[in-house]
Amino acid sequence: xxxxxxxxxxxxxxxxxxxxxxxxxxxxxxxxxxxxxxxxxxxxxxxxxxxxxxxxxxxxxxxxxxxxxxxxxxxxxxxxxxxxxxxxxxxxxxxxxxxxxxxxxxxxxxxxxxxxxxxxxxxxxxxxxxxxxxxxxxxxxxxxxxxxxxxxxxxxxxxxxxxxxxxxxxxxxxxxxxxxxxxxxxxx
Numbered sequence: 001x002x003x004x005x006x007x008x009x010x011x012x013x014x015x016x017x018x019x020x021x022x023x024x025x026x027x028x029x030x031x032x033x034x035x036x037x038x039x040x041x042x043x044x045x046x047x048x049x050x051x052x053x054x055x056x057x058x059x060x061x062x063x064x065x066x067x068x069x070x071x072x073x074x075x076x077x078x079x080x081x082x083x084x085x086x087x088x089x090x091x092x093x094x095x096x097x098x099x100x101x102x103x104x105x106x107x108x109x110x111x112x113x114x115x116x117x118x119x120x121x122x123x124x125x126x127x128x129x130x131x132x133x134x135x136x137x138x139x140x141x142x143x144x145x146x147x148x149x150x151x152x153x154x155x156x157x158x159x160x161x162x163x164x165x166x167x168x169x170x171x172x173x174x175x176x177x178x179x180x181x182x183x184x185x186x187x188x
Contacts, residue, residue: 009060010085016060021045022053029063029073036071104130118158121167132171135164139174139185150174150183 016022024043028034034042040050054071057063061077100108107130111119122128138153139145145153147165154161165183168174176183 012060033072
């Protein structure tokens, strides 16, 4: 792709974040403002390298220099660039289909965000049952999943993967071997 196809601001951003040491510097600055010497010591980098990397980050607007010596992370610039250039259209979750009745539709609207993730896990068993049926579509018939794979799938929906996994077993959506090493979708 032609380099001119990207806006200069995006090119500066990509150049700034395309280096592991610069990413480590950004990570350190998210913990609070710091000067170059302190960053070099904390990250075990050469002071000259830190200064050079900070110049890239500053040029991209990801850090700012205050009082001539202290660098501060600029999260608003990162958010703005991500939203403007990297965002793309947001996924929208819609409850459709004839298999979902009005009560289930209300539960899904109450607990599912527009991106499809869960706002929270419901406490009431009837609502949990609706949610696990919703999660069922993330698994394929005939495929055997390791616990790690199940957790990866469920982490797209909520951080509490162990509760979701337990509910999928309890409500007989997933089955598992006795040792819990392999999971599969139960037949409907």
